Amino acid sequence: MTLSRRALLASGVVVAAACREQSVPSPPDAEAPGPPFTQLVRALGPWPPGSRDSLLIAEAFERGLAPKPPAGVDLASLAPRCLASRRAVGAVDLASLSEPERAFVLDFAAALYRIPDVLAALTGAEPEGSCPADPLAYTRAPG
Amino acid sequence: MPGEAADVCIVGAGPAGAVLASKLVEAGRSVTLVEHGRAFSAEERRTLLENRRRGAEPSSHNHAIPEDAQIAYNPVEASGYTYFQSRVPALGGSSLHWSAHCPRPLPSDLRSFPFDYTALEPWLGRAETELGVAGDADDPLAAPRSTPFPMPAHPRSFFERELLAPACKKLGWALCSNPVAIPSRPFGERVPCRACRLCELCPSGARYSADQIHIPRFAKSANARLLTETRVRRLELDRTGRATHALAVDRRTGSALSIAAKRFVIAAGGVESVRLLHLTERTAKRPPLAQLGKGFGDDVMIAAQLLAERDVGIGLGFATTAINHFRQRAEGGGFKLNAYPRLFDRKTLLQFVTRSGKLAPDSLGSDAKRAVTLVALVEKDRTGTIELDPARRDAHGDPVARITLPFSERDERTLDAAAGALRELAAALGARVLEDGHRTALRIWGAHPFGAAALGRTEKDGVCDPHGRVFGMRNVHVLSSATFPGLGATNPTLTLVALALRMAEALSGEKP
Numbered sequence: 344m345t346l347s348r349r350a351l352l353a354s355g356v357v358v359a360a361a362c363r364e365q366s367v368p369s370p371p372d373a374e375a376p377g378p379p380f381t382q383l384v385r386a387l388g389p390w391p392p393g394s395r396d397s398l399l400i401a402e403a404f405e406r407g408l409a410p411k412p413p414a415g416v417d418l419a420s421l422a423p424r425c426l427a428s429r430r431a432v433g434a435v436d437l438a439s440l441s442e443p444e445r446a447f448v449l450d451f452a453a454a455l456y457r458i459p460d461v462l463a464a465l466t467g468a469e470p471e472g473s474c475p476a477d478p479l480a481y482t483r484a485p486g
Numbered sequence: 487m488p489g490e491a492a493d494v495c496i497v498g499a500g501p502a503g504a505v506l507a508s509k510l511v512e513a514g515r516s517v518t519l520v521e522h523g524r525a526f527s528a529e530e531r532r533t534l535l536e537n538r539r540r541g542a543e544p545s546s547h548n549h550a551i552p553e554d555a556q557i558a559y560n561p562v563e564a565s566g567y568t569y570f571q572s573r574v575p576a577l578g579g580s581s582l583h584w585s586a587h588c589p590r591p592l593p594s595d596l597r598s599f600p601f602d603y604t605a606l607e608p609w610l611g612r613a614e615t616e617l618g619v620a621g622d623a624d625d626p627l628a629a630p631r632s633t634p635f636p637m638p639a640h641p642r643s644f645f646e647r648e649l650l651a652p653a654c655k656k657l658g659w660a661l662c663s664n665p666v667a668i669p670s671r672p673f674g675e676r677v678p679c680r681a682c683r684l685c686e687l688c689p690s691g692a693r694y695s696a697d698q699i700h701i702p703r704f705a706k707s708a709n710a711r712l713l714t715e716t717r718v719r720r721l722e723l724d725r726t727g728r729a730t731h732a733l734a735v736d737r738r739t740g741s742a743l744s745i746a747a748k749r750f751v752i753a754a755g756g757v758e759s760v761r762l763l764h765l766t767e768r769t770a771k772r773p774p775l776a777q778l779g780k781g782f783g784d785d786v787m788i789a790a791q792l793l794a795e796r797d798v799g800i801g802l803g804f805a806t807t808a809i810n811h812f813r814q815r816a817e818g819g820g821f822k823l824n825a826y827p828r829l830f831d832r833k834t835l836l837q838f839v840t841r842s843g844k845l846a847p848d849s850l851g852s853d854a855k856r857a858v859t860l861v862a863l864v865e866k867d868r869t870g871t872i873e874l875d876p877a878r879r880d881a882h883g884d885p886v887a888r889i890t891l892p893f894s895e896r897d898e899r900t901l902d903a904a905a906g907a908l909r910e911l912a913a914a915l916g917a918r919v920l921e922d923g924h925r926t927a928l929r930i931w932g933a934h935p936f937g938a939a940a941l942g943r944t945e946k947d948g949v950c951d952p953h954g955r956v957f958g959m960r961n962v963h964v965l966s967s968a969t970f971p972g973l974g975a976t977n978p979t980l981t982l983v984a985l986a987l988r989m990a991e992a993l994s995g996e997k998p
Binding site for chain 1: 535537538539540541542543545641642643644647648678679680681683684687689690797798799800801802803829831832833836837840843844845846847848850851854855
């Protein structure tokens, strides 16, 4: 069966609306979401969810200071829901999470944004730890 | 030289021990410098930096040191004291990761010292030169200087110039230069700051670190003997109170060492110096030092997280300005303020921006650009103690330091006042307070332990004489913030290096 472009777009809108309402995981797509840890980094990071940067950070972060999920929080269940929500509405729907899940997501995001390259991607500033071409840039008005 | 008694054995190769060692060998003295930790190579530092930038581990000097090489201690009644998280047991000590703030003490900060500011002033000037301090003499509270700063202060950030300065003017608080051991122009073998904004791992090498400056100067001398990964367990005293040997252990092999010297200087930090004196004293045939381990204190730091109305720009990794308006309070317990255009605590901001139930990374950037952190460095009462723990022992079987550090009623009043000042400043900045830092996890210990082996005029009021020599131990000195009977809210390193230079001159002038 071949669907028209309009039908494909319409089906996308329906899926997005369903995600908004129910926060159900989206089906696997061409951009493989990766293991649960990577999915959570992609859901919470400041890049488009399919970005390669997110994969590189996820690999380092998992071996680094990433917080571990507490008892009662199942990463394999949580991460796809967060990623689906981010892909559908551009935000992780914290309200749909249980209290321990919500607390863990905030801890995880706080640790993620502590990484200089992640914070730089968030703010557009030169990453901390890289020496800028203009050492007096910090004295100038932003923007 | 191995086997011979050196003129001086220095225990601890942080900035104080390194400066003293370097000056003594320059003066022709033979010196054995003993360090518990190891050296970090340039390659390791690059790896730490790369890891930090990408969130991998280890990403700091401390995280790269295995647990069995850390220094054990037991904090009791100490409100979660985290002293050793701020220490680096390695060659260069805490100067490997410090923020390099180098303010001079105010005359009132030295009120309990057995000498006054005038006596210390020339040494403070020399210490600024040794460390390469950049600053401007614009603090209305500061006492006169006999020498200018070695180089001018770093230019102020957009935030400090356009937002913080007007806010301080509105409040009638002077915003003055915050002197730092980070060159603002080429200085000797050091490059000027390159604004890399990760001072803890200083990618450019501009920030002073003892392992980069004074250790190499020391090590190239024929009079130098450097023992790393060597733990001094105690000094051996003879019947007259004269130390003859340092009893040590090579941590790599576990073999015992006996290090002979004519003089010993304990420069092992504000806690371990006291512990080593305790370990030495308990085997000595002399009455105990009445004041040893008493009067322990530290600074407390509270940090408030704000959200400004507008993008505040970026700053350097350190504050180029400070507010000293509250340094001289009538009841004591002064504090100083610094402000940074960046986040210290990401979770506070996340909790605020997600109160609607959504975490939207795409819009978080504009909030992060408005984040400001205000910090108060608060002088704490000397209400603590350092003793030998009766139960816990280190890897060599020696008792660890047992630390108490309760808050006094004055401490609580001081912290209230500091939190109030942070709120006033936030209001003058027109910023929303997300977290005032008071009575929360952001009320954290500083890294400035002092007082448990204090200088005094007699053994009744101190452990060391005004020159740092231990009462009753004829050839043992202490060079550490442990000897400070107080220092207000002053970062201690400049004062400590001033005392190192003074001690170097005294010991160099002695007949061999």
